[in-house]
Amino acid sequence: MIELSKAEFEVLDAVWLDYPATASQVIERLSDDKEWHEKTIKTLLSRLVKKGALSFEKQGRLYNYTPCIAREEYTLKESQSFVERFFNGRIAPLVSGFAKSEQLSQNDIDELKKVINDWEKQQK
Structure with missing residues (x-):
């Protein structure tokens, strides 16, 4: 099983809302509840990719993130x-x-x- 921190789970939860999702969309979804810097969220997205919880597809300069687990x-x-x-x-x-x-x-x-x-x- 993939072990996630509370912050990683919150980012993954934001992706589960509607995907594929760009980093900007995830940042926007979390901005109402969190006062995280956008670099923090991008770091968490990268961690989730490394852990196998998210995959991504690059389209130009954008990365579209998709959950690997329901x-x-x-x-x-x-x-x-x-x-x-x-x-x-x-x-x-x-x-x-x-x-x-x-x-x-x-x-x-x-x-x-x-x-x-x-x-x-x-x-x-």
Whole structure:
């Protein structure tokens, strides 16, 4: 799995919004939330290419960046890694912790029930 820093993930997330994307487009997407210098973002784009998270195609003076991994695939692997490291691979203690701290909304609970019900139907 590709290991990304928080900043690298944020840049990759900006590319996932709509790609291929030029460095200028990524800079524009991040400018509302971040006060990063444009050179910082270009450095992060280069790191993501070196790590294999992005590919690029040069068109004249522009580089068009495209993700090499789907957002859903990356977040699933990160989620699995997180649960494995902090909860010994068990999801129940994670959900229980949120429930005990009252951080689960009714919508969250309804979604979890639906996921469990759908999973149980598939097991039959």
